[in-house]
Amino acid sequence: MELWNELCTVVGRENVFQNEPMSRHTTFRIGGVADYFVTPTKEEQIWQIISLAKQQKMPYYIIGNGSNLLVGDKGYRGIIIQICKKMNQVDVRENHVYAQGGALLSKIAAVALDHNLTGFEFAAGIPGTLGGAVMMNAGAYGGEMKQVLTEVKVLDEHGGIQVLPVNELALDYRSSILDKRNDIVLSAVLALAKGENGAIQAHLDDLKDRRTGKQPLEYPSAGSTFKRPTGFFAGKLVEDAGLRGFRMGDAQVSTKHCGFIINCGQATAKDVVSLMDYIIEQVEIKYGVRLEPEVKRIGEF
Numbered sequence: 001m002e003l004w005n006e007l008c009t010v011v012g013r014e015n016v017f018q019n020e021p022m023s024r025h026t027t028f029r030i031g032g033v034a035d036y037f038v039t040p041t042k043e044e045q046i047w048q049i050i051s052l053a054k055q056q057k058m059p060y061y062i063i064g065n066g067s068n069l070l071v072g073d074k075g076y077r078g079i080i081i082q083i084c085k086k087m088n089q090v091d092v093r094e095n096h097v098y099a100q101g102g103a104l105l106s107k108i109a110a111v112a113l114d115h116n117l118t119g120f121e122f123a124a125g126i127p128g129t130l131g132g133a134v135m136m137n138a139g140a141y142g143g144e145m146k147q148v149l150t151e152v153k154v155l156d157e158h159g160g161i162q163v164l165p166v167n168e169l170a171l172d173y174r175s176s177i178l179d180k181r182n183d184i185v186l187s188a189v190l191a192l193a194k195g196e197n198g199a200i201q202a203h204l205d206d207l208k209d210r211r212t213g214k215q216p217l218e219y220p221s222a223g224s225t226f227k228r229p230t231g232f233f234a235g236k237l238v239e240d241a242g243l244r245g246f247r248m249g250d251a252q253v254s255t256k257h258c259g260f261i262i263n264c265g266q267a268t269a270k271d272v273v274s275l276m277d278y279i280i281e282q283v284e285i286k287y288g289v290r291l292e293p294e295v296k297r298i299g300e301f
Contacts, residue, residue: 022071029220031071034080064129072299101131101185118195131185137171146171154183216254219262226291235259248275
């Protein structure tokens, strides 16, 4: 009760939850309960929560929209800090977009469209937040975050706030220095270009049609399950290994896109992990390529 009361003092009782099912907060719709689930509304609250966790020697983990995450069936023993719906402000000044780390990429794309700004269309269909996208240099359809970022404000592991220019982020394929340093993205500035509203909308519509036609958006998933190995495409390797539609429990390799594992209804984290391990094994046996998971795992399995 002491920790509960302290968390409530920091963020307000309405923003603290106990034994919260993580299946409600991941796009996989999978995961046991978190001991504490906290939704800060201000930047300074994040470090206060982390400080409480450290004092109690309690693990903590930062999430956004839960779009690249698999939480164990036995849940998470510690504090989940969600930076998403309550820290998602987006503002525009001329051709620059200023957004908090919890802003959904789809929201940023919509605001950019409203202001006739182009360059962010590639990210409109990625179901994550700006903070997560910066951390992993998210990309799609030839675009990457590093192409539009100018600077990022982060909370470092010592509680300090730094503003880093894009050239200091070491952005690479699905990686950045921020992830390695355990920094937390508070906000970022994007530089876009002036465009014509109709052309931007047409580009967004085209990418949406391409996603709908090729990706299993009708099922819960965590997006692309594996990183792209050098010289190959993960989905093609999985398909060539004869695993299209292969299933363990309610976790299945999508028949529409073999790079996705989908939740067909009541999949457990154990189902997903077993299927991922089997895929990795089969692809390595047949092609000598070891797939690396893109999905992050937390909690007790």
